[in-house]
Each structure stands twice: as structure tokens, then as C-alpha cells.
Amino acid sequence: MVAIPGKTIAEKILSAHAGADARAGDIVVADVDFVMGQDGTSPLAIRALERMGVEGVFDPKKVALVIDHSAPSPLEGVSALHTVMREFGKRTGAIVYDIGCGVCHQLIPENGHVVPGDLMVGCDSHTCTYGALNVFSTGVGSTDGAAAMASGKLWFKVPETMRVTYTGELSPGVYSKDLVLYLAGLIGADGATYMAIEFDGPVIEALSVDARMTISNMAIEVGAKAGLMRADAKTLAWHEGRSERRPNPVDPDPDARYAREIEIDAKRVGPQVAKPHSVDNVSPIEEVEGTPIQQGVLGTCTNGRLEDLAIAASILAGRRVHPDVRFIVAPASRRVLLDAIEAGYIQTLVEAGAALVTPGCGPCVGTHNGVPSDGENVISTANRNFKGRMGNSNAFIYLGSPATVAASVIEGKITDPRKYLG
Amino acid sequence: MIRARAFKYGDDINTDYIISGKYKFKSADMEAMAVHAMEDLDPEYYAKVKPAGGILVAGKNFGMGSSREQAPLVLIHSNTKAVLAKSFARIFFRNAINTGLPVVECDTDRIDDGDELEIDLEGGVVRNLTKGTEIPFAPLPPVMAQLLADGGLVEHFKKHGGFAV
Ligand code: SF4
Numbered sequence: 001m002v003a004i005p006g007k008t009i010a011e012k013i014l015s016a017h018a019g020a021d022a023r024a025g026d027i028v029v030a031d032v033d034f035v036m037g038q039d040g041t042s043p044l045a046i047r048a049l050e051r052m053g054v055e056g057v058f059d060p061k062k063v064a065l066v067i068d069h070s071a072p073s074p075l076e077g078v079s080a081l082h083t084v085m086r087e088f089g090k091r092t093g094a095i096v097y098d099i100g101c102g103v104c105h106q107l108i109p110e111n112g113h114v115v116p117g118d119l120m121v122g123c124d125s126h127t128c129t130y131g132a133l134n135v136f137s138t139g140v141g142s143t144d145g146a147a148a149m150a151s152g153k154l155w156f157k158v159p160e161t162m163r164v165t166y167t168g169e170l171s172p173g174v175y176s177k178d179l180v181l182y183l184a185g186l187i188g189a190d191g192a193t194y195m196a197i198e199f200d201g202p203v204i205e206a207l208s209v210d211a212r213m214t215i216s217n218m219a220i221e222v223g224a225k226a227g228l229m230r231a232d233a234k235t236l237a238w239h240e241g242r243s244e245r246r247p248n249p250v251d252p253d254p255d256a257r258y259a260r261e262i263e264i265d266a267k268r269v270g271p272q273v274a275k276p277h278s279v280d281n282v283s284p285i286e287e288v289e290g291t292p293i294q295q296g297v298l299g300t301c302t303n304g305r306l307e308d309l310a311i312a313a314s315i316l317a318g319r320r321v322h323p324d325v326r327f328i329v330a331p332a333s334r335r336v337l338l339d340a341i342e343a344g345y346i347q348t349l350v351e352a353g354a355a356l357v358t359p360g361c362g363p364c365v366g367t368h369n370g371v372p373s374d375g376e377n378v379i380s381t382a383n384r385n386f387k388g389r390m391g392n393s394n395a396f397i398y399l400g401s402p403a404t405v406a407a408s409v410i411e412g413k414i415t416d417p418r419k420y421l422g
Numbered sequence: 423m424i425r426a427r428a429f430k431y432g433d434d435i436n437t438d439y440i441i442s443g444k445y446k447f448k449s450a451d452m453e454a455m456a457v458h459a460m461e462d463l464d465p466e467y468y469a470k471v472k473p474a475g476g477i478l479v480a481g482k483n484f485g486m487g488s489s490r491e492q493a494p495l496v497l498i499h500s501n502t503k504a505v506l507a508k509s510f511a512r513i514f515f516r517n518a519i520n521t522g523l524p525v526v527e528c529d530t531d532r533i534d535d536g537d538e539l540e541i542d543l544e545g546g547v548v549r550n551l552t553k554g555t556e557i558p559f560a561p562l563p564p565v566m567a568q569l570l571a572d573g574g575l576v577e578h579f580k581k582h583g584g585f586a587v
């Protein structure tokens with residue numbers, strides 16, 4: 001008898017939702033547990049639903065539209081799109097998170113819309129973020145989103161899986177952002193195209209849930225469809241009280257088949273910076289130290305959570321943002337903002353000279369809240385630094401951890417955060 | 423059969439190049455947005471492709487980046503008949519199929535800008551009429567071929583009232 005190999009997390013979750021024994025390479029139509037759209041993509045999804053002749057959504061409690069990318073609205077055209085979303089919510093009963101609630105990728109898990117073992121799709125590429133919570137979540141386009149909103153189903157190609165194991169332990173001044181930037185530099189922006197990634201190893205286990213989400217968030221930056229982690233005691237504790245649904249943790253089988261396995265010794269990873277204009281153009285910080293910057297950004301779905309604000313505040317406490325630098329802080333959600341106010345982080349950051357903006361995407365995608373000027377350099381905690389990403393194709397975006405951004409805005413140039421430790 | 427001139431670009435063309443994020447909110451009118459297609463890479467793209475149509479030819483990882491469906495849509499509205507690339511980013515590939523833009527993964531090294539191409543989707547072959555060469559490719563899996571044949575996912579739903587694959 002030929003032994004049937006075990007399954008990866010992706011194969012198990014997709015099998016369970018398709019009611020079939022799905023293996024990498026199969027195409028299945030599967031039930032989704034949740035569907036999300038944001039203000040850049042929902043209007044097109046709503047239009048697609050209209051064109052399909054569909055009136056409602058499959059389950060209003062399982063559909064959320066989030067107004068986060070260009071919020072509050074800076075233009076009449078945007079206001080009109082937001083109105084379309086609000087009216088859709090009223091008409092169908094779908095959940096609408098309006099301006100000030102936060103970034104979609106913070107709100108969906110924070111409000112308990114997904115639990116471990118779920119399958120969900122979002123009309124936004126960074127929907128892979130919830131992989132850190134053992135959710136097979138993936139970004140789709142608006143038409144896919146519409147089909148899922150209408151039917152509660154979607155077609156999926158079951159991906160192969162790459163396993164990335166982080167061994168050893170993190171050095172001081174090095175964070176989960178550095179781990180994932182290092183991976184992007186190692187395998188490239190298409191290193192995991194069409195694949196799911198499973199992240200594991202002692203370093204992942206030691207990370208907080210906030211920090212894990214930073215890694216899964218950037219799975220798409222190496223082309224992956226999902227960035228999955230196991231659900232452990234920390235994951236389950238994080239979920240406590242957020243959802244009435246029971247988590248259904250999914251582990252990979254010990255004999256699961258992986259398309260590629262990579263081991264990274266975390267001890268060898270220092271602070272990393274992605275240079276313009278691609279996320280895989282990564283260097284150790286030593287190679288870019290001293291590059292002058294005019295703007296710093298702390299926030300986004302990658303690094304706008306409480307722990308990120310805490311790290312930046314610890315470095316900026318009692319210090320001042322450099323006079324030639326604008327420092328923009330966008331908490332990932334209202335909850336994060338409130339918690340950060342209570343913990344004193346906001347006070348610290350604003351006293352240091354930060355400009356606090358509405359919880360949401362902030363200046364990440366160039367639609368509002370801080371478009372850089374021609375020739376300027378920006379250091380950001382975001383996940384993308386493509387040319388034009390922040391609204392000006394003549395600006396240059398560097399990506400780093402919250403600590404790297406905090407240290408850099410003090411000095412007005414890219415700065416190794418390790419000199420500000422302790 | 424799709425027949426048009428090749429417009430050739432390089433590797434890793436991301437969705438911000440195809441349509442910059444800053445236009446995402448300017449309008450929901452794809453005809454108006456299409457004017458900006460590929461603009462940061464080639465400001466003339468729309469002017470060159472719109473009149474007679476074209477086939478966009480690229481290297482690896484075409485369409486990396488955001489999930490914006492405006493990316494395939496502006497290409498369709500700029501009269502891009504198909505995209506040929508060595509590989510595609512996953513979300514772009516799905517979006518292209520779902521919106522009805524033919525995408526073909528094949529070896530594009532021997533296609534030059536300006537070559538006259540003919541794509542036989544069912545037959546799995548690109549004919550380079552200028553050079554007299556043929557480039558084979560693996561035809562799409564049946565589910566995707568069906569969606570493309572129906573004219574995209576919306577038309578598929580309209581026709582079948584849901585998933586019929
Ligand atoms: S914060 Fe940036 S990357 Fe995240 S959802 Fe918003 S625009 Fe996209």
C-alpha cells in the first residue's frame with residue numbers, strides 16, 4: 001500500500017470548507033466564513049453584485065465593508081463612494097465600519113469575525129494577515145468578493161505550501177518586521193507565488209499575536225496566497241471574549257508535503273530596511289544608515305498595533321522628532337488608539353512631535369494624510385514601497401520596524417534602533 | 423483567436439504601475455481611468471494601444487501587489503486584448519480571469535516590442551507572425567477557461583445563477 005501523505009494547514013482548511021479531500025493543485029468551490037471589502041474595492045464589488053442581479057448578501061453577519069483607505073474623505077468623489085457603501089449596508093444589513101474605526105485587517109480579527117480554522121476572503125491583498133490566527137484568509141478582487149458575498153462560496157486553487165522555520169531567538173532591537181523583511185530579501189517578491197506559507201519554529205512561538213500578524217501581513221509581499229501559523233495557547237487567549245464561535249485550530253500533519261522548506265536562524269537577523277522601490281530590495285540597516293529622511297510613518301495594517309506604538313513610544317520618550325521630519329502616527333484601530341491613550345503611548349508620541357491621524361490606513365496608499373513631496377525620502381512601518389505608493393512617484397520609501405522608524409525620526413536620517421535600547 | 427501588436431515591458435510590473443493607487447478613488451469610470459494605464463512606466467501606453475488594440479507582453483511576476491481589480495479593468499478599457507507573461511502574481515491572475523481579460527503564462531523572451539502576435543487560447547499556442555515562431559503554453563484549467571469563456575465571473579453568475587463549475 002502506498003502511504004497517503006499528510007496535509008498542510010491550507011489543504012486541511014480548504015478540504016473542510018469544500019467538503020472534499022483537497023490537495024495542492026486541486027480546484028475547489030468552498031464555503032467561506034467571512035467576506036470583507038474596503039473603500040477602494042467595495043464600490044466595484046457592489047457594482048458587480050448589481051450586474052449579477054443579486055439583491056442581498058448570503059449572510060449579513062458575515063459580510064463587512066470597511067471605510068479605511070481614504071477616511072475621512074478628502075474629495076467629493078470619495079465621499080460618493082463611501083455613500084454607496086453605507087447605503088449598501090443599510091439595504092442588505094451587511095456590517096459597515098465607518099471612518100475612525102480602523103484598518104480592515106485590524107477590525108476583522110479584533111471584532112471576532114474570524115476564528116482559528118476559518119476560511120475567509122477579503123477584497124484587499126493584505127487579507128493574508130489573519131493567517132497569524134490560523135485562519136486561511138486571502139486577498140481577492142472585487143468580482144470575487146461579490147461572488148462570495150452573494151453565494152457564500154468561492155473557487156480556490158489549493159496552494160502548495162512553503163514552510164519557513166525561524167530558529168534561535170531574536171536579538172535585542174530586532175522585531176518580527178525584520179524577520180519578514182529578511183525573508184523577502186532572501187526569496188524575492190515572487191518567491192512564494194501561488195503558494196501558502198506556514199511560519200513556525202521557536203521564534204514564532206515566542207512572538208506575541210500582534211507581532212505574528214506583522215509577518216502574516218507581508219506574506220503577499222513574497223507572492224503568497226496565505227501566511228499561516230498554528231493556533232497555540234496565545235492565539236486562543238487572544239480570541240477569548242471576541243467571538244461566540246468556537247475556534248477550530250488546524251495543525252499540519254507531521255508528514256505533510258511541502259514544496260520548499262526554509263530555515264532562518266533569527267540570531268543572524270539584525271534590523272532590516274527595504275529600499276525603494278521594491279519590498280525585496282532589502283539591506284541590513286548598516287548599509288542604509290545615514291540616509292536623510294523627511295517623513296516617518298508609524299502605523300498601517302503591518303505595524304499599527306498596540307505593541308508597535310509601545311515600541312516607538314519607548315524610544316521617543318523624553319526625546320524630540322527632528323525638526324526637518326514630519327512624523328505621522330496612524331493607530332490601526334480605535335481600540336488600539338484607546339488602549340494606547342490609556343497606556344500613555346499617545347501622550348509620549350505626540351509630545352515628541354508626532355502628528356496623530358485617524359485610525360485607518362493613514363498615508364500608506366497615497367490617498368490622503370501625508371503625501372510626500374518630490375525627491376523626499378520616507379521611512380515607514382508599512383508593507384509596500386512601490387514607486388508612487390504614497391501618492392508621489394518622485395518620492396522614495398524605505399520600510400523598517402517601528403523601532404527603526406522611531407530612531408530615524410529622532411535623527412532625521414535612517415538610524416539603527418539598537419543605539420536607543422535600554 | 424486574438425491578434426494584435428506586442429507592447430513589451432519588463433519583470434515585476436506591479437499594480438501601482440498598471441494603475442497608480444492615487445487614481446483608485448478619483449473615479450469609478452474605467453474609461454476615464456484607462457487613460458492612466460501603465461502611466462508611470464510608459465506615459466504613452468494608452469495613446470499607443472487604444473486605437474488598434476495591443477497585447478501586453480511582460481517578464482516574470484506581472485501584476486504583483488494590490489488586489490485592485492481596476493488593474494485588469496483599465497487594461498481592458500485601454501484596448502489591451504491579452505497579457506502574456508512568464509509568470510503572474512496570483513490575485514492579478516484571478517482578477518483577470520474574473521473580469522474577462524485573457525492571461526497567458528508563456529516564455530516571452532523571444533517576443534520583441536512591435537511584433538505581430540496571434541494567440542490561440544484553446545490550442546495553447548502564441549504565434550509570432552513577425553518572426554514566424556510559435557510559443558506553446560499550457561491551456562487554462564477547465565474552471566478558469568469556463569469563466570473566461572462566459573466573459574468573466576459576473577456573466578457566469580448571471581448565466582448560471584451561481585457557481586456552475
Ligand atoms: S494600511 Fe496600507 S497596506 Fe494596509 S490595508 Fe491600508 S492601504 Fe492596504
